[in-house]
Amino acid sequence: IAGITQAPTSQILAAGRRMTLRCTQDMRHNAMYWYRQDLGLGLRLIHYSNTAGTTGKGEVPDGYSVSRANTDDFPLTLASAVPSQTSVYFCASSDSAGGPNTEAFFGQGTRLTVV
Amino acid sequence: AQKVTQAQTEISVVEKEDVTLDCVYETRDTTYYLFWYKQPPSGELVFLIRRNSFDEQNEISGRYSWNFQKSTSSFNFTITASQVVDSAVYFCALGGLLTGGGNKLTFGTGTQLKVEL
Numbered sequence: 627i628a629g630i631t632q633a634p635t636s637q638i639l640a641a642g643r644r645m646t647l648r649c650t651q652d653m654r655h656n657a658m659y660w661y662r663q664d665l666g667l668g669l670r671l672i673h674y675s676n677t678a679g680t681t682g683k684g685e686v687p688d689g690y691s692v693s694r695a696n697t698d699d700f701p702l703t704l705a706s707a708v709p710s711q712t713s714v715y716f717c718a719s720s721d722s723a724g725g726p727n728t729e730a731f732f733g734q735g736t737r738l739t740v741v
Numbered sequence: 742a743q744k745v746t747q748a749q750t751e752i753s754v755v756e757k758e759d760v761t762l763d764c765v766y767e768t769r770d771t772t773y774y775l776f777w778y779k780q781p782p783s784g785e786l787v788f789l790i791r792r793n794s795f796d797e798q799n800e801i802s803g804r805y806s807w808n809f810q811k812s813t814s815s816f817n818f819t820i821t822a823s824q825v826v827d828s829a830v831y832f833c834a835l836g837g838l839l840t841g842g843g844n845k846l847t848f849g850t851g852t853q854l855k856v857e858l
Contacts, residue, residue: 666850735785
């Protein structure tokens with residue numbers, strides 16, 4: 627089934643630990659995104675990538691890093707997790723060739739708890 | 742800067758009632774796109790509709806309808822004859838361009854809709 631796959635589905639992580647959230651898409655979309663969802667704040671953009679080999683910062687990039695070695699994969703790394711990074715993380719992709727009217731497709735989310 | 746406001750945090754209705762979810766946006770762009778997404782209890786985000794700033798025609802899809810009014814910067818979503826399966830969090834989002842391409846979505850804080858029997 628075409629779409630976006632995130633792993634893990636959920637994780638409890640000790641503060642100070644390093645963690646990589648994985649995201650893979652099979653739609654050959656150029657653009658990929660990481661959002662975090664927090665109650666009362668909606669979804670906020672962490673990092674994005676317009677195409678393989680390029681990345682950019684979103685609204686809330688601090689404490690996170692990303693890489694885009696190929697079209698399909700867009701991992702998000704927390705170098706040293708802190709409790710404020712407890713959130714639900716969504717990976718998304720869109721066909722950037724379609725312009726800003728193109729909808730984004732979302733993964734099922736990763737629920738991360740930092741203790 | 743772009744901003745989306747969904748003032749209704751939570752709405753509860755009885756099944757078969759009509760319900761309208763409000764969305765007000767701010768943008769300096771002359772061309773922009775608006776979206777609605779649904780997040781059911783299972784957690785995934787489901788795309789419902791997009792509308793560009795040049796098209797103010799209302800749209801109806803089954804029990805769903807959308808009212809876009811540029812004069813008031815609003816893009817409201819109405820569910821007619823609501824059903825329990827409509828219970829979800831609904832997000833309004835404003836699309837804008839990222840540097841070099843790609844579409845950044847600015848989301849509202851969401852409206853939790855509860856439809857009860």
